[in-house]
Amino acid sequence: MTGPATPAAERPVPDGGLLAVHAHPDDETLATGALLASWAVAGRPVAVVTCTRGERGEVIDTPSHRTGLARLEGDGPAFAAHRETELSAALAALGGAPGVVEHVFLDAVDLSDAQRAQVGPASDRRFEDSGMAWVAPGVAGPADDAPATAFARVPLDDAAARLAAVVRTRRPAVVATYEEQGGYGHPDHVRAHDVTVRALELAADPDAPVPGEPWAEAALWRAVTPSAALRAGRRSLGAASAAAELATRAGLTFPDPDEDLPPLAHHDAELDDAGPHGLERVDVAPVLDRVLAAMRAHATQVQHATRAPEAGADDALLGWYALSNAVLAPVLAQEHYLVAPDTSRSRVTAHPAPVGSPR
Template sequence: MGLLAVHAHPDDETLATGALIASWAAAGRPVTVVTCTRGERGEVIDTPAHPTGLARLEGDGPALAAHREGEVAAAVAALGGGPGAVGQVFLDAADLSDARPTRGPEASGDPGRRPRFEDSGMTWVAPGIAGPADDAPPTAFARVPLDDAAARLAALVRAHRPDVVATYETRGGYGHPDHVRTHEVTTRALALAADPGAAVPGEPWAGAELWQAVASSAALRAGRRALAADPDARTLAARAGLTFPDPDEDLPPLAAHDAELSTGEVRTVDVAPVLDRVLEAMRAHATQVQHASAARAATGLLGWYALSNGVLAPVLAHESYLVSAPVGSSR
């Protein structure tokens, strides 16, 4: 039973689906991570409390991209319990040179051309709505024509023939335009992979469920409260100049699916059995993730980490996924 985990940037595979990847790898199931960009526009953490010596990479897209390629390789090895246990590929490396001519409107340009999909950056265009950075180029992932990216992912789906394809929910977890585009590309790719007439190499594959990463609002708020009450987390925050999230503030889109969690088909993954792997993978993304730690207090909180914003986030006991049946299924 194979898994394809599709993510926008290096580090997303760990932050959004790390326990799923690690659990499947630990069970000996085939897992491949597809990374859509190299995170060229990411901020770089380099502070006295988290010194990486890599501040010079911020703003240097090619250099940061090269460094983050190494970070995602190390993180994937950590999730798999060793090198080679989990595969990883960048989406723009998918080969369409053997694609057959399409019969539909999805053809665009030379199918064998290998573009380079770039981090789009992010700017808020309206409350709760983000778009690519104003200076994002046409090769920015959020601006690439949908089927240019989806055909490449469809080729990977046909090649790997997974039982499950995991990615973000409709609004990309927290609204980043590359995350939103990744959801759109993934759903379109599953349709193309199943279509015998699509300009995609390989035999059609319609056997994959779509798993969208979500969270219970109650669980996320409880995790934030437990985090703020944890004495070790409070000591760390005071020492490192970190802050705590407000448990009563509006939650990101990934937690806006409570009705579906109560009525839809849902899968949960226990994080505790693979917590060490997930934290090790977080630490591999040192330019993006800081202070990944396990909790010692028995509060239901497994641990915490912070991104470049300096806000601690809880590691919850479970990952949750909304499940959609394979394309064409009557389920």
């Protein structure tokens, strides 16, 4: 295990703002929902940057989860517009009201003249979803037909310079995103991680062609999950009678607790080595209703978001949900983040990214 958890009352939200960087609508909820909601409840500034609109994702529209929106799958512009509305509703749920969690699409951030000169003609393009294919249980790989405008192909400094401008404007205490492998190998997630690391370097560099005053005070929080907690959550999920009834009724399956886990799952010993200041825990129970409501807002992407019967603060399994793969996933009691202070961020150099992407 990752050592004794500090009681929630002894884990105050840090001073300053939070900025979360995600590849597609719904990622902010699935990866960092409790973090965002907790900061909003504490009255701290909270903002989300979304890198694409998830144009190439699948649409859930089944007898047990009818959205009536199957027609949007494959219609990039129409689906993008709809996912923007889902994202707005999810952020309002996490924040407790519209506007509490602020939002910006990365491609809507203006570049300076100096940045445009460096990036070239691609600087005005829209960042698009790169596509996604499931290559193993819980692991995504690239789509073969990702377009040239896919986020995974965007030059690193094109995207990073925009994000650096946001960092300098908002001057957050924490910037949260995926771990190095994007949670489950998703190319857009990997790119979002690399863009975030590079943006923090640019934001701190007084010589970088980024508008605003340099900002080097943000700690990088990378979303991870202790492997033991994830396996235990899957076992508890498989033993939950209410989940079994749902699975039978809705045609869902259960994950194998013993199968290989996605990259976001880290061995407990590795997390223990991070030290008391290298791992942050966020309790989900106090904001569970907000997180589940945000999941339900992403109706084309998330189905059957359910609170476990009588779920309480001391329970390891708080609920469950499923994505388009129709595999139930547990809502665990805590979110975990590996913390890299500004002095320990490793440099990410510009390089072509693999092609592929979102749900």
